[in-house]
């Protein structure tokens with residue numbers, strides 16, 4: 001029995017990842033570790049573990065969360081002790097402590113020059129302080145490196161505090177109440193009805209979904225908004241087009257695609273007509289008249305538009321659900337209230353912001369900032385514009401939500417536009433204009449289906465799924481065992497698309513590459529999924545070890561350098577979230593998850609679970625299980641659905 005288990009571990013640990021080893025999937029959670037059925041285990045906070053160890057908690061400094069974040073606890077300790085050694089106040093030391101780039105430089109470091117001690121040589125000070133610094137219960141080593149002092153956390157301490165914390169907090173590990181009673185409105189995705197859902201919308205969706213999850217984890221109440229492009233002259237055109245070419249059946253079946261087809265055809269009509277027809281007969285003229293009726297609130301004219309909108313939203317809801325995104329509200333340009341827009345136009349006039357130019361109303365923003373140029377807020381025919389609707393909408397939103405922060409996730413092509421919008425609101429005297437944030441991102445090149453050029457999100461996801469499916473089919477025997485291959489292929493495919501998108505800084509452009517993205521090797525979405533499913537398999541193979549056994553394991557048995565690096569990485573996770581909220585970069589989390597999974601993979605060779613004494617097996621399983629939990633948390637934060645088997 002033991003020998004069999006041992007050889008199984010050997011087999012697993014020597015297994016290089018091979019896509020055709022995809023065998024069966026279940027997205028259901030392992031019952032013992034299910035976030036849904038886990039028996040309530042009371043949370044063992046980092047600080048409550050200290051009491052058990054009879055270690056005195058360092059004085060908590062402002063802005064630290066030692067209960068949830070062991071790195072904060074260490075910051076508190078280092079700040080207090082370094083204050084004694086250096087005479088600098090702890091409050092000044094705390095914010096000067098930095099992360100290290102690599103763990104061989106310690107877990108935290110302080111650049112001595114940051115403390116601005118007059119007339120002192122930073123190198124000498126670093127050497128003296130390192131020499132005098134008491135390691136205490138918290139640190140294993142303190143060393144000077146040029147003008148830096150490097151602090152190494154004591155692994156035994158991390159094992160004893162962090163593992164029980166992860167194993168009892170589960171999906172909550174990483175979360176902390178950075179803010180209280182604060183609301184963030186996050187607007188993202190915002191596609192245009194009857195137009196393709198292009199790469200820009202996909203990026204906005206992915207980044208916005210992530211930011212919403214992140215802010216929630218850090219204590220914000222988050223309102224997720226989709227601001228649909230559902231208003232404007234093109235909806236007059238679409239209605240005319242639908243009279244000519246629409247099909248009820250096609251509309252019901254696939255509203256997004258059908259409306260797009262109709263839109264393309266009616267635009268062709270306009271092209272063919274040129275200016276051969278008088279305004280009253282031309283497609284253009286008819287569309288304009290139709291939209292005017294919509295703006296005037298003509299119920300008949302609005303009826304068909306509302307149907308287009310409702311059916312499109314139904315379809316969007318479905319597609320977003322595949323990405324684990326659920327909106328609090330599908331608003332859109334059409335929802336900007338008349339009152340707010342009129343108020344805004346009135347205020348433009350009163351504040352002397354606007355001027356007339358050939359019947360149109362303009363705001364000259366160069367007075368405030370040269371780069372901002374001018375913007376039109378009302379056309380000569382009195383119809384509203386994108387900008388006016390955005391201004392009205394922002395006013396409506398503040399009334400409705402009283403947000404503390406409002407984030408717009410919009411492509412960098414609209415950098416100027418967004419800056420204008422924010423400036424206009426500021427000039428209108430809205431105090432909350434300072435709480436508006438534009439999170440921008442670069443372009444995706446070459447995102448198209450293999451067949452055509454026009455893209456809808458659904459098509460991209462379907463195509464990725466099919467591609468994954470093909471890879472899975474390359475191993476017939478394994479494939480035959482898969483219960484729901486389509487579902488696995490879908491989830492792994494979605495991870496491929498999303499991770500490719502979140503891997504680099506937002507502002508970078510990137511090229512949409514099928515081969516690269518769907519590969520199981522290298523830093524890809526499928527690799528993360530594989531890493532998660534493999535950790536699940538470790539848990540399944542040791543199902544005789546209960547949660548309690550893991551929790552009460554003797555962590556002093558964890559000694560191997562690979563285990564030490566892993567616990568140091570696991571300890572960083574709460575800080576990674578806090579850092580990601582500073583940069584608003586998903587890449588911060590993605591990079592961390594790859595570091596983590598690489599380290600887990602190094603552990604497999606040296607830290608076996610099967611075939612060990614029960615004590616050692618329990619301690620190691622606790623470590624793997626914690627790593628699995630952190631990976632799970634990171635993946636779901638990004639919007640992925642981790643698979644249990646593949």
Ligand SMILES: NC(=[NH2+])NCCC[C@H](N)C(=O)O
Nearest residue numbers: 190191192227228229390410
């Ligand atoms: N409040 C806003 N303007 N949000 C951005 C909307 C994006 C717009 N629908 C587009 O596709 O370009």
